[in-house]
Amino acid sequence: MFDVEETRGDFPILNKEIYGKPLVYLDSAASAQKPSKVINYIKNFQENDYANVHRGLHFLSNASTDEFESSRKKVKNFINAEREEEIIFTLGATDSINLVAHSLAENFFQKGDEVILTVMEHHSNIVPWHFLRDKCGIKIKWVDCDKQGNISLDDIREATTQKTKFISITQMSNVLGSDIALKEIIKFAHENKILVLVDGCQGISHKETDMKDLDCDFYVFSGHKLYGPTGVGVLYGKYDILKDMPPWRGGGEMIREVSKESVSYADIPSRFEAGTPNIIQAVGLGVAIDYFVSKKNEGLFKHEEEISKYFHNEIQCVKKINVYGEKNITSPMITFTVDGAHPHDIATIIDREGVAIRAGHHCCQPLMKFLNVSSTARASIGMYTNKSDVDIFVKALDKAITFFD
Ligand SMILES: Cc1ncc(COP(=O)(O)O)c(C=O)c1O
Numbered sequence: 001m002f003d004v005e006e007t008r009g010d011f012p013i014l015n016k017e018i019y020g021k022p023l024v025y026l027d028s029a030a031s032a033q034k035p036s037k038v039i040n041y042i043k044n045f046q047e048n049d050y051a052n053v054h055r056g057l058h059f060l061s062n063a064s065t066d067e068f069e070s071s072r073k074k075v076k077n078f079i080n081a082e083r084e085e086e087i088i089f090t091l092g093a094t095d096s097i098n099l100v101a102h103s104l105a106e107n108f109f110q111k112g113d114e115v116i117l118t119v120m121e122h123h124s125n126i127v128p129w130h131f132l133r134d135k136c137g138i139k140i141k142w143v144d145c146d147k148q149g150n151i152s153l154d155d156i157r158e159a160t161t162q163k164t165k166f167i168s169i170t171q172m173s174n175v176l177g178s179d180i181a182l183k184e185i186i187k188f189a190h191e192n193k194i195l196v197l198v199d200g201c202q203g204i205s206h207k208e209t210d211m212k213d214l215d216c217d218f219y220v221f222s223g224h225k226l227y228g229p230t231g232v233g234v235l236y237g238k239y240d241i242l243k244d245m246p247p248w249r250g251g252g253e254m255i256r257e258v259s260k261e262s263v264s265y266a267d268i269p270s271r272f273e274a275g276t277p278n279i280i281q282a283v284g285l286g287v288a289i290d291y292f293v294s295k296k297n298e299g300l301f302k303h304e305e306e307i308s309k310y311f312h313n314e315i316q317c318v319k320k321i322n323v324y325g326e327k328n329i330t331s332p333m334i335t336f337t338v339d340g341a342h343p344h345d346i347a348t349i350i351d352r353e354g355v356a357i358r359a360g361h362h363c364c365q366p367l368m369k370f371l372n373v374s375s376t377a378r379a380s381i382g383m384y385t386n387k388s389d390v391d392i393f394v395k396a397l398d399k400a401i402t403f404f405d
Pocket of ligand 1: 029030092093094095122124125170172173174199201202222
């Protein structure tokens, strides 16, 4: 049975005081805090088992390689991929999307091909496609969401033409927290020979994620939003697609043979992991996944759903507040503005009460434009969020709003 108080005990940072007040961390959508298991394992790994991977014949290199590759296996099992080769370690979700876009630019996209994006995408799922527009002449087609952040299949259908080759879409908006009906979109895409990349940055830590069930062609996420270290992310790609994709970074480990005249490339996953990989971070991600899965099995998602509902309910009672995606009452993101106060000022004032939230455009400027705001404030929950966090936040917000009265 999931126990939030016991879980909080696993996160040392939650003992911290900010301006003499207990920390209320409501910025997990930006980056989740780290449990002791991850912190200690990384320390212990570096003290006892660390060396470069894949290349040494010595004991430590083999130990380190075992840890690194066992982490790949954990990711594969966690997202229910078919094969370990389908898991590429990257620097993060941004890096993963750039990898896909740049690699496909080589011999997949032709001038005039169309890529569908939704207006809700994070900049990391927009800018790489702008690069491709400039580099190889693709056209970006935009699909709007509704005010709650839902994407309709009809709108995707309408945006699709004979030239559509790719859809890149978020699993869960980092602003509206909406749960997108991806399976029907992916099915439609495949019926029309269109590849689909799913940005799982937010979805991965709040939803059951299964590659065989979802059937997307690519899936990306960042380790740091899943209670793991920064500097590591994952690109999942279906074996039959990834195996024929050209590399986009060159260096050690990604080659089969190099001569003065030519180079041939290694098989996947090595082909996409040029240079010394982020060994420590990848190992840390494996531990974070073990920890996350154990919490999930205890009933984490039910706890998060309860906290989200409580949060949405409590915030509706605050005066002068406008909540975006207010019908998504199980969303782990609560995005809002306050009449007469700038979101940055709200975030700065409640910080003095020990409450950490995010304010700004959340790297979603097209969505901000769609919502007709320049910025919003966003509180987001993690596995350690309890009702008391919500109560302290609401009290701090009330106080800030009174200040602006
Ligand atoms: C939906 C979504 N996609 C992509 C990203 C980019 O993740 P990273 O900066 O870890 O690469 C984020 C980060 O906030 C996100 O929320």
